[in-house]
Amino acid sequence: MMNYVYFTDNIWKEKMKPMSNMDVMRLIAEHKPARYAAPDTRFHYNNSNYMVLASIIEKVTGKPYADYMMEKVFKPAGMKNTHVYSTTVYKKPPVDVVGHDRTWRYSVVQNFLDGPVGDKGIYSTIHDLLLYDNALRNGRLLKKESLDSAYKGRSKPVNGHFNYGYGWRVFEGDKDRRVVYHTGWWHGFRHIYVRDLDKKIVVVFLGNLTNGSLLQLDDLYKYLKMPIIRKGAYAGNGSLPGSDED
Secondary structure, three states, X not given: OOOXXXXXXXXXXXXXXXXXXXXXXXXXXXXXXXXXXXOOOOOOOOHHHHHHHHHHHHHHHOOOHHHHHHHHHHHHHOOOOOEEOOOOOOOOOOOOXXXXXXXXXXXXXXXXXXXXXXXXXXXXXXXXXXXXXXHHHOOOOOOHHHHHHHOOOXXXXXXXXXXXXXXXXXXXXXXXXXXXXXXXXXXXXXXXXXXXXXXXXXXXXXXXXXXXXXXXXXXXXXXXXXXXXXXXXXXXXXXXXXXXXX
């Protein structure tokens, strides 16, 4: 699919009015944009996929995505400080932090793209994301079979290590080590969420400054005796530069 973030930029004329998921779906049906790539040719993260999934949830359940997530995910996991906030409902999300772009002096102004949810719009805390990890591990949210399917790489691995499953980036280096993770950024916010499934280690960084990278954490991973979760750290054969395998 095309990425709606770019596709709608020249179509949505009311830049001060946020789009809803249904607005985006209507624009896709009306304008029939060209696809990004043919199926099964390459992998590329795409906001549209998750926005459409949230729209399907709303269509099937008859509930707003925010309500469904609260009922089926956040409450069962004990996540009391996690919510879905769309600017179609809240003129300004009721949170204490705002995103900043490169300097603490200026905050990032929200625009019409802050309306759609599914690919974004979830506000959480470090503690709640630890609770989410616990809820996934103890089977409170999904069956083991569903999790195993989600953690299986579905695209071509990069440097023999990095792949993408169902909503998780996957590290598939050592056979006895399973690590899943995801990064993200949006309007001045940036995060990384890493879960070592075998050693029960969780690494969470949440930032509200666009400048800087949360991928330069090699020393932390070495201290925790985890694989280094950074694609540029590995050679083409999948080995770390300077290792005996090079």
